[in-house]
Amino acid sequence: MVCQLFELSNWKSLNFMPVKTFRPLTPSLRYVTFADFSDITKSKPEKSLVEIRKKTGGRNMYGRATARGIGGGHKQKIRLVDFKRNKHGVEATVAAIEYDPMRSARLALLQYKDGEKRYIIAPVGIQVGGKILSGPTAPPDIGNALPLKAIPLASAIHNIELTPGRGGRRGWRRAPLAAPGLHGVSGTVLKGARA
Secondary structure, three states, X not given: OOOOOOOOOOHHHOOOOOEEEOOOOOHHHHHOEEEOOOOOOOOOOOXXXXXXXXXXXXXXXXXXXXXXXXXXOOOOXXXXXXXXXXXXXXXXXXXXXXXXXXXXXXXXXXXXXOOOEEEEEOOXXXXXXXXXXXXXXXXXXXXXXOEHHHOOOOOOOOOEXXXXXXXXXXXXXXXXXXXXXXXXXXXXXXXXXOO
């Protein structure tokens, strides 16, 4: 039951994930771009919210190579992201914006008032120290999680929960266009995340 909002009229002025570009000193540098990590505020993940990603190296249960070209790479840890946002009525503070090796979006580390910590997909425009709520009584602000009937029309949304209770499954880039059409669908719930 979540929705992330920002005004459609000024979405171009929002700072999306920074991208680093290079001067074309060589022909191959002309089109090189990659993510700038200036928006990340914490380098080490929260230990209680990560799991080791087990790699197979392309081997099956007998140790035989069954897929070629798989192996090596940097060791990665899976961040446990809260897609359900089911902690209703408890205010959370954004403690940090972190990098996730499994996705191109950033993660926001939330610190709830009762002491629990959770990761969510960081919405565009969220800042460290910002307050986030979830539930039907939450105001329609950036990062808040709302049921579909509580979301104002023409609001930019992301991470739509199509089956109630299953968690956000769709992260459409055209969610602002989809939101007015979804208002007639019963049982559809919206989740908030980075655009």
